Amino acid sequence: MRYHNITKDDMLNGDGLRVVLWVAGCSHCCKGCHNPVTWDPDGGLLFDEKAKKEIFDQLDKSYISGITFSGGDPLHSANRSEVQNFAKEVKEKYPDKTIWLYTGALWEQIYEEPVMQYLDVVVDGEFIQAQKDNTLLWKGSKNQRVINVQASLVQTDPRDPVLHCKDYASVSDREADTGRMACEGQVSCGCDS
Numbered sequence: 001m002r003y004h005n006i007t008k009d010d011m012l013n014g015d016g017l018r019v020v021l022w023v024a025g026c027s028h029c030c031k032g033c034h035n036p037v038t039w040d041p042d043g044g045l046l047f048d049e050k051a052k053k054e055i056f057d058q059l060d061k062s063y064i065s066g067i068t069f070s071g072g073d074p075l076h077s078a079n080r081s082e083v084q085n086f087a088k089e090v091k092e093k094y095p096d097k098t099i100w101l102y103t104g105a106l107w108e109q110i111y112e113e114p115v116m117q118y119l120d121v122v123v124d125g126e127f128i129q130a131q132k133d134n135t136l137l138w139k140g141s142k143n144q145r146v147i148n149v150q151a152s153l154v155q156t157d158p159r160d161p162v163l164h165c166k167d168y169a170s171v172s173d174r175e176a177d178t179g180r181m182a183c184e185g186q187v188s189c190g191c192d193s
Helices: 049-059 080-093 114-118 149-153 173-181
Strands: 002-010 017-023 066-071 098-102 121-124 145-148
Touching (some): 017 049, 049 066
Parallel strands (some): 017 066
Antiparallel strands (some): 002 017
């Protein structure tokens, strides 16, 4: 697996302050992608023990909520196996930290992937520029879904995803703003109200 960057991010790539691993390789190549430099699976740097240590050093901090796999696409064929192995390692070492993953694939196509057993949240679907909405948290376009992985997997029909929070894209901007303000001054997706 190759990667482009390891960053800390506050609430744009998941809930809370997170470590974000931007992997290389994406076959979706969405128009308007905010990170097209990550499309080439041969780009970036080799994910090695030094990069892993950098992530673990951040995850050791109590105020870090977890890790987010982004890119590129963590489920690209160049990444899938190593992302799964690393997610397993993170989950075993930090069971109280959450693991988020962004992919252009749809839940219905990936819910049976072995990596899902280690993930807490998946944001699925390609970015569609015509559906871009800057008011949405954790996703860039209205078609994408923020999915509670573990709740989805235990359902009778796991193909029907359980949303991490309700589909706040369907509420009016005014209702969403009210929901955000109701969260004691913290930004929210609006599902708390």
